[in-house]
Structure formats: structure tokens, C-alpha cells
Amino acid sequence: MTAKPLPKKLNKEPLVDAVFEIRFSSSIPISSVLPGFLFAHINDGDKKIERLPVADIPIQMREFDPNLRFQPLLRIKWDKFLILIGDESLAIACAMPYPGWLNFKAKIVEVINILKGSQIIDNVNRYSLKYVDIIDGETLSEQIKRVNLSLNIGNHILSSEPFNIRVEIPYDNYLHIVQIATPSSATNFDGQTRDGVLVAVDSISEQLTIDLTRFADTLADNLEAIHTSNKTMFFECLRPETITYLEPIYE
Numbered sequence: 001m002t003a004k005p006l007p008k009k010l011n012k013e014p015l016v017d018a019v020f021e022i023r024f025s026s027s028i029p030i031s032s033v034l035p036g037f038l039f040a041h042i043n044d045g046d047k048k049i050e051r052l053p054v055a056d057i058p059i060q061m062r063e064f065d066p067n068l069r070f071q072p073l074l075r076i077k078w079d080k081f082l083i084l085i086g087d088e089s090l091a092i093a094c095a096m097p098y099p100g101w102l103n104f105k106a107k108i109v110e111v112i113n114i115l116k117g118s119q120i121i122d123n124v125n126r127y128s129l130k131y132v133d134i135i136d137g138e139t140l141s142e143q144i145k146r147v148n149l150s151l152n153i154g155n156h157i158l159s160s161e162p163f164n165i166r167v168e169i170p171y172d173n174y175l176h177i178v179q180i181a182t183p184s185s186a187t188n189f190d191g192q193t194r195d196g197v198l199v200a201v202d203s204i205s206e207q208l209t210i211d212l213t214r215f216a217d218t219l220a221d222n223l224e225a226i227h228t229s230n231k232t233m234f235f236e237c238l239r240p241e242t243i244t245y246l247e248p249i250y251e
Helices: 034-041 059-064 101-118 140-144 212-217 219-236 240-245
Strands: 015-025 047-051 074-078 081-085 089-094 123-135 163-171 174-187 193-205
Touching: 015 101, 034 047, 034 074, 034 081, 034 101, 089 101, 101 212, 101 219, 123 174, 123 212, 123 219, 140 174, 140 193, 163 219, 174 219, 193 219, 212 219
Parallel strands: none
Antiparallel strands: 015 089, 015 123, 047 074, 074 081, 081 089, 123 193, 163 174, 174 193
16 A cells, blocks of 8 residues: 555544454453443543443353454443453444544543553453444535546446445455445434444454453553554545545645
């Protein structure tokens, strides 16, 4: 990939979801202990614990079904953020509008440092950062032209047809799972719906086993690295005229 200056922000913000996740190993069922610990140690802002539907599925089924193993069982609403807790995973997500990377990063670091104090997680096995954007367009043809994509099937060239593709791209020591689909829609926490072409980039650092203390000590630098790599991949998915349409601000 070519090195290009990345926008600091977009005036026409297409973001609909932002999630940081860790997956870990532990000798005890985390979902029965961690929510109360986190709730007690988050001191600022409004907070509320909610039980999610997956929690009603027996643990034996969750352990052996790869689609359920890392699903969140409980959710803590914390001001404009969400903490999602599973048996072997924890995620921090943003409610929209997006509060900005510096605020999001600060909350991630805060939660992981609280988690470090619990001493109930053994090792972190992977971490990831996922951003989901929906870029508008009045027609399918206009939405397709928003993305840097050429797709032929036989002699047919994609121009105005619905599609959904998923590609795994290794880059920058991460595995980026890129999904592009249209037509797509998303409803924010405030109930507003956005329609257009979906561009989702899930950047994953895996194949590591590191104790939580060491992970927390290097987290700030690792967050900057994975965020920059994810952001680079996202803008590689857009045509130059789309970036201009989104009104980028460079600093």
C-alpha cells in the first residue's frame, strides 16, 4: 500500500460502529464474575448492567459452538460507551455519534487497567479493532462508485447490482477482514437509520499468548498501531472522489 496522509476526521462522518475486543483464557467463567467487578470499579458516569439473550443458552452449548463461544452475555452501558462481556471475550464499543479516537482509546485503556486489577484473566490470545461505515448514495450505481472496487463475474461487470463480499487481507502484521456490501442499512442507538454501501474493516492481532499485565503495559502503543493500520485499510477501500465527498480534515 502506498503511504498517503490520512484525514484526521471527516465532516460527513459515515461511521456507524466502533468496537475494540480482546479474547482471553481464564480458569473461571468470566461472565459470572467480571460484570460485578467492572461495575464496582467504574466510578464516573451513568452505568447499567443488562443481560443479553445468548446468556440463556447453556454454557456447554456455548463452549462447543464457534458461533457462540465469544458472543457477549452481558452488557454494561456506561455513558456513551458499552462494555460487552462473554465467557472468553470482552469488548468496548462506542455509541454514536463517535466520540473520537482519543476518547475511545482512553476508555479502552481505562477498562483494561481495571481488568488487570481483577487478577481473574490468565492470558490474552488476540485483540482486534473494528470500524463499520455506511456511505450514502441515491442509487446502487452511485453507492458502488463510492468504493475502490472492480468486480467481474464471467463477462459481467458489477455496476448496479446488490452484492456482499468478504476478503481477508494480511497487512502491517494484522489480518484485516474487509466486508463491502450494498444495499446496506444500520440503525444507531438513537434510532436514526443510515442507508448506503457498507465498508467494514476488522483488524485482528492474533497468534499471541501474553499475560494481561504485559498486555496492558504495551496497550497504548499497540492501540495506536492497530488504529493507524485499520484507518489506512479503510481509506484504501474508497475512491479519491469519495474521500473528497466526505470532506476530510487534515492536520
